Amino acid sequence: MGQELKDKVAVITGASRGLGRAVAIDLASRGAKVALIARGEKDLDELVDAIRGRGGDALALPCDVADKDQVLRTAERIRTEAGRCDILVNNAGIPAPRGIEGTEFDDWERVLGVNLFGAFYFTRALWNLLLESDSGYVINVSGGAGKRGGGSPGYASSKFGLEGLTAAIAASGSDHNVRATALYPGSMDTGWRGAPIGDKPAREIMDPAEVARFVGYLVTTPTEFVINEAILNPIGHPWG
């Protein structure tokens, strides 16, 4: 068990599978206590057991990030049960239908609600703890669609929105050494949009554990500078 993040508390949304799960494992292996957020209680409990089994410290906090009241209650649990928040990884995300004509109002509200509103809700609800940390770090997980747009108006808009949120966090938090990075991963082997896992070679699709290792690197960089954004793509698709 590493010590780089000893005594730090990391909150990870969308922690039950995919990239969020990998980030939780990586940050816990560096010594952080990880607070795991997702709706799937069983998956979170299994991950808590796995992390504890490796000597780490974890807490399962089932919550729908798009639900303001649940977010406020969860933030209060983080304050009382973990006592602090040093790292927030706003990773929870869902895909959305493609095309303007294929996107109903409900689709738009659902994807903005999880991918963008959820990130703001958690940031706002944990803001005082992040300021108190005096070395807080927020990572907002965007994606290629947050740079180039793409076929889904709701998904692309939610990810573009995270760029503005990231800049606002960095500006609002700098006096208290809160840093923020917008992370733009290309394709990851997580089963996104129902894709089979393990079918493509590593040069075509990134291993979420490796992207998580990069997240672990980001949050352990010196506090004197901020990495505003980071774009990662598989070598076979260098520009996404």
Ligand SMILES: NC(=O)c1ccc[n+]([C@@H]2O[C@H](COP(=O)([O-])OP(=O)(O)OC[C@H]3O[C@@H](n4cnc5c(N)ncnc54)[C@H](OP(=O)(O)O)[C@@H]3O)[C@@H](O)[C@H]2O)c1
């Ligand atoms: N995979 C890719 O190729 C790729 C590429 C670029 C960007 N990204 C972005 O990377 C992030 C992670 O993607 P992934 O591939 O790891 O996705 P994933 O495997 O589908 O996992 C998504 C996670 O978000 C959680 N989640 C979904 N809705 C939620 C809600 N309302 N409240 C709380 N948690 C919720 C899910 O848990 P529950 O269902 O249990 O709630 C799950 O833990 C997303 O933001 C995605 O947009 C992915």
